[in-house]
Every structure is written in C-alpha cells, then in structure tokens.
Amino acid sequence: DAGVTQSPTHLIKTRGQQVTLRCSPISGHKSVSWYQQVLGQGPQFIFQYYEKEERGRGNFPDRFSARQFPNYSSELNVNALLLGDSALYLCASSWGPFGGYTFGSGTRLTVV
C-alpha cells in the first residue's frame, strides 16, 4: 500500500505569489491534517479535515486555507507568500479524527 503522498516535493516561489500543496492519504483514511515545520522546530498544526469538513484550525493567518475532496485527498493553499512561509509542509492522514497519524515526506517550500 502506498503511504501518504505529497506533491510537489520541492517548490520555490517568490514573495506575493500563491501556492497549492497536495496530499493523498493512505487508502481508507478519512482524516487529513496539515503541519508547518520551520527548520529546527517541531511541526505546527495548521488544519485538520475529517470527512471533508474542517475539524480544527491552528493559529495561522487567513492566507492559509485548505479543503478535502470526496476522495479524501486534500489541498493546502497559501496566498500572498511571505519569506517566513518558507518551511517543510507536512500532511498526515488517519482513519479517524483522533487516530494515529501517518506522515507524508512533506513539501519543502522556499519563498524568495
């Protein structure tokens, strides 16, 4: 079985641009969460979706948005990129909203 897959693996954007990151959960998993991990720090929670509905939101500005599709895949959108948005963006999936999460390998976003 494929694990959690994220795309792209690496991305370079300029300030002010918009970016869309994609995540495909493990087959059968209905919950997807997004995390931002700045170099040298632990992941910070951004969003959780379960059954296509937002179940949780971290302390991130409205420039960050996400959605979950009927096939349970998910997209994370970030508008008006700032240099500080440069980070590893991790997606994690789980069967239920509180189950053990499996992480993807992440998308490395660099904003220049």
Next chain:
Amino acid sequence: KNQVEQSPQSLIILEGKNCTLQCNYTVSPFSNLRWYKQDTGRGPVSLTIMTFSENTKSNGRYTATLDADTKQSSLHITASQLSDSASYICVVSGNQFYFGTGTSLTVIP
C-alpha cells in the same frame, strides 16, 4: 497551557552507546503519547504510542516509558547506530495534537 517540552535540545553520542531522551508535558485531557523519528527533510515516523495505562513500550532498540502521574516520558535508545541520527519528536494527544520541538540526535563513529 498545554505544552510539550523535550530535553536535551541536541545530543551527540558515539556509535554503540545508549542514550535517553526526555519529554515533559502539561497536556490535559491526555489521550496518548507518541514518539516519532524524523530524518532530515522527511516526515516523522512513529516509533511508539502509549496510552494512560501503559508505562513501557518497546520497538526494537527503542524503549519508551510513560509516567502519567508526573507527566513525563522518556525514549531510551540502546546500542545506537549511525542511522539513529535524526530528530526525535514527542507528540501528546489531547483535544488536539501537541508537538515538542524535538531532540536532535547525532551518532558519530
């Protein structure tokens, strides 16, 4: 305030030696505690998970302990290998997931 603190922040040990990483938390309510290993540039990989009633859980050379009374956990690595070099993150699950900032472990030959 719900927090997860890990120590030490970084650690360098010789190959073959043992080490212990610490995690203290103030999360309430408490559901479970996980230790993850994260290689540079990759997503975290779960090593162990413990609920309130469990106080020891092993996964190969990794042994995690949990004291729910003092809200402390430790991850003991036995006979370290070069491939153990990574960040080790403690994650406590309550109403949501709370991440520690991790311990960076470097194993040198």
